Amino acid sequence: MDWLIAAVLGIVQALTEFLPISSSAHVRIAGELMLPGQDPGAFFTAIIQIGTEAAVLVYFWRDIITVIGAWCRSLVGREDRSNPHVRLGWLIILGSIPIGVLGLLFESQIDSVLRSLWITATMLIVFGLVIGVADRVGRRELTLESMNWKQGLAFGCAQALALIPGVSRSGGTIMAGRFMGFTRPEAARYSFLLAIPAVMASGAYGVYKSLTEVAAGEEMVLGWGPTLLATAVSFVLGYVVIVGFLKYVQTRSFAIFVWYRVVLGLVIYALLLTGVLSAS
8 A cells, every 4th residue: 555655646746746736735635645644754755856856857957957067167267157047057056045044944843833734725725826916917028037136036035935835836936936027937947947956955855864764763654665656656747747837837827726726725624624634
């Protein structure tokens, strides 16, 4: 059963990681339903996110190589620092700082109090509505080439909100991008690129913590085998979702995701009140 549960969680992770509906919330809820009274754990979530983020690396490999190459050449004076790719490299570094700092400062709260399903349901609804407002009022004209350091930091702070299950990493960055006037495709593209350092670091830290816990005699809710299976599933299906989502935002609004978040939040409230789900 552990393998089946892991495969399902990998599918859930892949289907929700890149959409503005919070993958951590869905993995948390699915885990609670399939593992009554148990939470798959923040570190399980972090590890399987490596799979979906690997899909980002494969899909955007040309962009990533171009940005890293230009950034590295600028350090030795072989590339003009005004190059948009150089600036984008620095902005991704800047935008990764908030989630890294806050993740370390509030690690214990993230792994405990903030994983309450009451908080998750509330964040799904509240930030769903905020995303809807942002999508409607955004000027829809800016591209990543015009981004400045203040906007880069704002993107980073918005991404840091995803430390709270229910907010959504892509939802937070897309929300910030739309409020600042970036087009839907550009906001979505940047949400993928900005997530790479944070998710990879979080996943590596999750592996380290899990190894430490196992060495100390603690048991993982799902073993390493099922966890690796979930990661592989999330990689393959995640790539498909990236392709579909980027095509979708070319011509469609985020309204469907807003309604989905609100309905899901209300359903979670109902399941909590009826005792089907446990809040903690």
